Amino acid sequence: MVSLIVGCSIHIKAHAVDLPVVNLGSTTFYDGAEVPGGKGWSASLFYQNYRGRKITDNKGHEIGLPKSSTNIDSVLMQLIYQGSGGPHDSDWGFSAVLPVVTKNLVDDGLNNTVLDGSEGLADLNIGFYLQFKPIMGDEGPRFVHRLEADVIAPVGDYNKHTAINPGANFWSFNPYWAATFWASSKTTISWRLHYLWNAKNDAPSPETYGDGVDDVQAGQAVHLNFNTLYAFTPKFSAGVNGYWLNQFTDTKVDGDSVSGRREKVFAIGPGAMFAFSRQDVVIANLYFESEARNRPEGNRFVMRWVHKL
Template identity: 40%
Template sequence: MIFTTLRLGAGLLAALISAGAAQAYELPSINLGLTGFVDGAPPPAGPGLYWMSYVQPYQASHFKDAKGQDLPLPNSDISVTPWVNQFVYQSDARWLGGKLGGMLLLPSLLSASLDDGAGGTILGQTQTGMGDPVLGAFLQWDPVMGAQGPVFAHRVELDLTLPWGSYDKSKGLTPGAHATSVEAYWSGTWWVKPEWTVSSRVFYLWNGVNGDPSPTRFASSGITEAHSFQAGQAVHMNLATDYAITPQLRLGLAAYWLQQTTDTKVNGQSLADTQERVIGYGPGVMYSFSADDHLSLNYYTETGARNRTEGERATLRFIHHFR
């Protein structure tokens, strides 16, 4: 699980409420388009310690309601630049036929702005700093081999997000969710040809309770004082296909899809019309300097958003294997 978006806080929610939006925009940061090409395959350099660094600038000027319509917030804009560092250890130890591994993910927010043309009085102020760390354990299976090389490889992982990041309930945008999350995913890669792969990563997300929201955060729903809220569960997916132009260079397309499956709960009660949705798609490139070092770049345009922002994001990812 890799954080790529940020929870919107009390100030922004107040603006959305006044604009007629449902009480949404509540999902925590999740992996939208950070992983892509050859995602289900084992590390090319073999077992050991890997460092993965991600920068993913995101910008949006559309704030969508439950029907996908733009909210009446003219000249509004959100811009964030998260930086994520992930440390992954792939072992040689086996269980159920796969190799055991673990990871630590440390997200942070380098910059953030909410431009409302009024000095932040409508959308609220922003907060930068460390996000919520994530601990994970995984099983990576070796590729199934065919006459021309690998045919299929896959991995499963279970992640725990700890509510230790920076959080201020009065801010319009904050890097921490102030709630525990549990997420599981399955990732697979198919080799259509030795040079052509198709990959997917499918997630299921469960969110815990935030016990310290702004008391007036959900006032428009008739809740005079919010003591707690719980973002809904969600399914999301990354998809990618690439072609190896040379042994070092891959070009392709990537996409992501998010669908919240249950409504947000406030003080233990579900709120209708709070489920989020979005689709993103765009081109990508990956260059392998060696088996130990890889650099990828993707660009996504979003569409079909419900109860969340709709914009564009770029993803720059560097992978290094420590020998």
């Protein structure tokens, strides 16, 4: 179990990606289950590389620059505490994730006069959750799920004159429901469904939104991680994973809704998991994006190590 924010907040002069960076494909297999190792403290170490081929407009076409490619590396540390004794046959828990953007390469074909980026500390994601006890069948667990209320705190580095920032400069509320269903003793289907609400950015980019704009509030969105997994051996499993994001309300500029800025993306790709033991698990996932609107489109690679402390 992890809850994760990765990457950078992107603002493009004359066109902005308004939503903050959220969990798109960072959590996959057995996502509804208890963290490996059980009760107590666990840690996850993540590496993610995102290579954006283009940044898209409202119709999915590349924005009007000679190039709009990105290459972003992020390293993240997550701490999880799994407690016990929650309500309604559940156990309570806590998680915190702090990312650091270690590489942020941008190419606009214009010597980065339009697109530029910076590295540094990203926004902090913290949450409390209820991990429900599994529903058991004749051959083991059949269904297990979790509810978590997450807050994204704007502690990351942000410069309103920089196009791609580690931080977003506004608070977000990003709760989710994660679940895992055992179709058989070796085959699982998992998903994580998020809702996203964003507060106002009181220092918006003048290059993007114009001089004299006091605040910008990104629209509400839903996003989903999904996967299916087959256990080839007790230690090695592999499957298919994907994600989907859809912004369903307009961004507001100084309180007025602005149409044509809603974001969307879909991705799918292979993944694998290897369990060295009950206390140490490594997961790798690769995603190929398509159907992007008003945001980057590219490929995402995520590797995660989960360790029981």
